[in-house]
Amino acid sequence: MGLSRIDIAMADKTVTYPTGFKAAGAHIGLKKNGKSDLAILASENLCTAAGCFTQNIVKAAPVTWDMELLSRNKPVKAIVINSGNANACTGNKGHEDCETMAERTSWEFKCSKEEILVCSTGVIGVNLPMDIMKSGISETADLLGSDEEHGVACAEAIMTTDTYMKTAACEVTIGGKIVRFGGMAKGSGMIHPNMATMLGFVTTDCAITGELLQKALTECVDSTFNMITVDGDSSTNDTAIILANGMANNKIVDDEAGEDYRIFKFALRAITKKLAVDIARDGEGATKLMEVTVNGAKTYEDAKKIARSVTGSSLFKAALFGEDANWGRVLCAMGYSGGYFDPNGVNLSFRSYGNKWAEGVLLMKDGAPVKLDEKQAKIVLKEKEIFIDIQLNDGHASATAWGCDLTYDYVKINGDYRS
Amino acid sequence: MGLSRIDIAMADKTVTYPTGFKAAGAHIGLKKNGKSDLAILASENLCTAAGCFTQNIVKAAPVTWDMELLSRNKPVKAIVINSGNANACTGNKGHEDCETMAERTSWEFKCSKEEILVCSTGVIGVNLPMDIMKSGISETADLLGSDEEHGVACAEAIMTTDTYMKTAACEVTIGGKIVRFGGMAKGSGMIHPNMATMLGFVTTDCAITGELLQKALTECVDSTFNMITVDGDSSTNDTAIILANGMANNKIVDDEAGEDYRIFKFALRAITKKLAVDIARDGEGATKLMEVTVNGAKTYEDAKKIARSVTGSSLFKAALFGEDANWGRVLCAMGYSGGYFDPNGVNLSFRSYGNKWAEGVLLMKDGAPVKLDEKQAKIVLKEKEIFIDIQLNDGHASATAWGCDLTYDYVKINGDYRS
Numbered sequence: 001m002g003l004s005r006i007d008i009a010m011a012d013k014t015v016t017y018p019t020g021f022k023a024a025g026a027h028i029g030l031k032k033n034g035k036s037d038l039a040i041l042a043s044e045n046l047c048t049a050a051g052c053f054t055q056n057i058v059k060a061a062p063v064t065w066d067m068e069l070l071s072r073n074k075p076v077k078a079i080v081i082n083s084g085n086a087n088a089c090t091g092n093k094g095h096e097d098c099e100t101m102a103e104r105t106s107w108e109f110k111c112s113k114e115e116i117l118v119c120s121t122g123v124i125g126v127n128l129p130m131d132i133m134k135s136g137i138s139e140t141a142d143l144l145g146s147d148e149e150h151g152v153a154c155a156e157a158i159m160t161t162d163t164y165m166k167t168a169a170c171e172v173t174i175g176g177k178i179v180r181f182g183g184m185a186k187g188s189g190m191i192h193p194n195m196a197t198m199l200g201f202v203t204t205d206c207a208i209t210g211e212l213l214q215k216a217l218t219e220c221v222d223s224t225f226n227m228i229t230v231d232g233d234s235s236t237n238d239t240a241i242i243l244a245n246g247m248a249n250n251k252i253v254d255d256e257a258g259e260d261y262r263i264f265k266f267a268l269r270a271i272t273k274k275l276a277v278d279i280a281r282d283g284e285g286a287t288k289l290m291e292v293t294v295n296g297a298k299t300y301e302d303a304k305k306i307a308r309s310v311t312g313s314s315l316f317k318a319a320l321f322g323e324d325a326n327w328g329r330v331l332c333a334m335g336y337s338g339g340y341f342d343p344n345g346v347n348l349s350f351r352s353y354g355n356k357w358a359e360g361v362l363l364m365k366d367g368a369p370v371k372l373d374e375k376q377a378k379i380v381l382k383e384k385e386i387f388i389d390i391q392l393n394d395g396h397a398s399a400t401a402w403g404c405d406l407t408y409d410y411v412k413i414n415g416d417y418r419s
Numbered sequence: 420m421g422l423s424r425i426d427i428a429m430a431d432k433t434v435t436y437p438t439g440f441k442a443a444g445a446h447i448g449l450k451k452n453g454k455s456d457l458a459i460l461a462s463e464n465l466c467t468a469a470g471c472f473t474q475n476i477v478k479a480a481p482v483t484w485d486m487e488l489l490s491r492n493k494p495v496k497a498i499v500i501n502s503g504n505a506n507a508c509t510g511n512k513g514h515e516d517c518e519t520m521a522e523r524t525s526w527e528f529k530c531s532k533e534e535i536l537v538c539s540t541g542v543i544g545v546n547l548p549m550d551i552m553k554s555g556i557s558e559t560a561d562l563l564g565s566d567e568e569h570g571v572a573c574a575e576a577i578m579t580t581d582t583y584m585k586t587a588a589c590e591v592t593i594g595g596k597i598v599r600f601g602g603m604a605k606g607s608g609m610i611h612p613n614m615a616t617m618l619g620f621v622t623t624d625c626a627i628t629g630e631l632l633q634k635a636l637t638e639c640v641d642s643t644f645n646m647i648t649v650d651g652d653s654s655t656n657d658t659a660i661i662l663a664n665g666m667a668n669n670k671i672v673d674d675e676a677g678e679d680y681r682i683f684k685f686a687l688r689a690i691t692k693k694l695a696v697d698i699a700r701d702g703e704g705a706t707k708l709m710e711v712t713v714n715g716a717k718t719y720e721d722a723k724k725i726a727r728s729v730t731g732s733s734l735f736k737a738a739l740f741g742e743d744a745n746w747g748r749v750l751c752a753m754g755y756s757g758g759y760f761d762p763n764g765v766n767l768s769f770r771s772y773g774n775k776w777a778e779g780v781l782l783m784k785d786g787a788p789v790k791l792d793e794k795q796a797k798i799v800l801k802e803k804e805i806f807i808d809i810q811l812n813d814g815h816a817s818a819t820a821w822g823c824d825l826t827y828d829y830v831k832i833n834g835d836y837r838s
Contacts, residue, residue, distance in 0.1 A: 055755070056751065057755075058753065091786060124745075124750065125783075236747075322833070329543070332477060332655050335475035340476075369544045369546075411827050
């Protein structure tokens with residue numbers, strides 16, 4: 001018996017889409033440009049929570065706070081998130097400030113500070129202005145609301161160099177009950193696998209055990225957030241958190257082998273994938289999204305390493321920006337990826353929507369170059385979404401990674417980020 | 420008893436500086452811009468030879484040719500090197516063409532084709548125009564000469580996007596005899612540790628065993644060529660070769676523990692370091708050289724990983740271009756390097772020549788930020804050579820790595836390299 005089809009309805013909504021979540025975003029004064037810089041996301045009741053965090057050994061204060069809290073398997077009431085300051089490399093003062101943020105937020109919900117998660121993103125190495133934070137948390141909490149508008153305000157307040165907000169939402173049926181998911185994320189520099197997104201948040205009203213919630217999040221992050229790269233820099237603050245408040249009233253998802261968990265993970269992956277691809281597309285200075293798919297690898301690990309290496313090559317990223325079909329750089333990046341393949345068995349093609357070569361432009365067949373039709377290649381590379389299809393003919397494993405081009409604007413944005 | 424001081428006289432010379440070497444460079448028609456594209460480097464007598472090659476599993480045809488030849492420990496007569504075409508990802512035809520290059524060159528020296536090493540650099544995935552190669556090899560061999568002028572012509576012919584030629588030379592006394600070294604190298608994109616230089620060549624008239632020659636080269640490459648990065652892309656063609664023809668008439672260097680070998684390695688490292696730093700300085704589009712030194716690491720491997728990671732960070736490279744003292748990005752890159760350190764023990768400072776702060780601008784002390792004097796930092800960062808000094812306070816190991824800034828011109832050069 002094969003697996004049954006899963007019906008999923010994607011929606012153009014945000015973190016307030018599932019039942020029982022409230023959100024707010026406001027400008028409290030951390031950013032000089034007057035844009036929103038504080039967000040609060042809260043649930044009416046206490047949530048089961050799970051998280052994935054940066055592998056960087058330099059961890060921002062809020063990352064260590066959240067890791068400690070989630071390791072105790074206690075419920076979570078709300079998340080407070082500031083942009084404009086990462087609270088990373090800030091010494092002991094940074095840890096005290098993070099705890100103060102949790103405490104001040106807990107006062108608004110009349111709960112324990114250990115029920116508040118904290119996230120920060122922005123400049124590294126500068127202590128938070130705590131007078132602004134304290135009053136700002138209170139002012140922002142006063143704005144909380146459960147409608148779409150509040151979800152949007154919340155998603156906007158976590159942005160830094162992002163050019164647009166990143167949200168995702170969907171609805172599935174689990175155990176006869178309608179279950180909803182909402183998500184938001186921010187990029188768009190210091191983006192590289194190993195908890196690639198700087199910040200990603202998912203809400204759901206599904207009832208699910210903490211153990212399965214963590215398992216599903218870890219697996220979905222591994223094949224989505226951890227498969228994107230913008231610049232190869234894994235940040236000090238990368239965090240993905242999911243809150244599940246159980247208000248869909250489904251029978252609790254507690255069987256890893258069951259259909260309910262399969263649907264849950266399918267829906268969660270749809271959310272994390274949408275957010276991850278949006279981060280890659282909106283990479284700092286990016287003009288093009290690339291999706292690299294490796295098929296026919298010996299193992300999944302090989303496929304992952306090869307796909308990620310191609311999306312991370314500065315040389316190929318620059319060629320993509322120049323719309324130059326310099327496919328030798330793809331082979332080069334595959335070769336230093338650390339993933340196994342036989343160079344003599346490689347087929348390689350470039351593809352895009354919006355052109356008549358649905359199967360793409362073949363560049364290499366069985367490891368040897370195919371005469372390149374430059375005109376055809378130009379038409380493909382002019383598009384905004386480029387698909388790099390790699391067939392290794394070594395086995396049956398596949399992986400997909402996402403990235404963007406390397407542009408003048410990436411250099412401009414990062415040449416003087418602090419001012 | 421301590422080790423005695425080694426007297427070394429650096430010279431502004433090239434590969435023809437040691438006795439008995441001839442060189443030539445010419446334009447034979449591979450490059451569209453009319454610049455030199457074929458080089459031949461030969462010795463009057465047969466040489467002991469050693470090489471280090473790219474770790475990329477996609478290896479260009481000439482790399483596999485040279486690796487095979489050197490693995491047999493047979494002597495070498497000459498090296499033929501073309502620029503403008505990498506002969507990589509070129510299928511079986513590429514291997515045939517490489518062998519033909521060796522054979523045609525061997526005719527000029529009336530030697531076996533197995534005594535000829537071959538190197539190629541340039542565009543990947545295009546077969547060499549062999550009619551041009553065949554006549555070009557013969558024409559270039561006719562130009563061979565042993566003076567400085569010929570060494571310069573040879574060094575110029577191996578350049579691709581390099582903005583200046585890279586050469587080094589020195590003289591030391593080994594066993595009472597004057598021994599000379601000459602070197603040349605090319606960058607300047609696809610430069611990343613794991614045999615970082617695309618091409619580097621050293622000549623010496625020292626008599627030395629093949630075993631010690633390989634050992635010295637491997638060690639020197641490890642701490643020089645393998646410690647530079649321009650863009651994180653390890654090329655398919657990276658090669659470093661040393662030819663030793665013994666014409667200095669010194670007693671053969673054959674004792675690894677002896678003073679002669681110590682002097683030999685000291686001189687060789689001076690050559691490879693000069694060439695490696697020149698490659699980093701002339702990285703594609705680069706305006707600044709960065710030298711990152713990690714002191715106080717637990718192990719040499721930790722120090723290496725941390726230093727290399729900082730030189731490789733796109734974010735920090737862009738900040739350097741913008742002369743922005745964004746030191747948080749240094750900490751971030753240290754943190755994801757894979758090298759061990761305690762973030763709470765780090766001291767960090769930026770330093771340059773040409774300013775009065777000989778000890779540099781201190782940015783972090785014991786893992787906590789130091790109030791930044793922006794004016795002082797600007798003066799340091801305006802210079803062309805920036806030294807990043809990292810003290811980990813974890814142990815006694817040190818390592819140094821070199822890199823460059825990330826600029827608009829890097830994107831420009833690589834956005835349309837092939838045309």
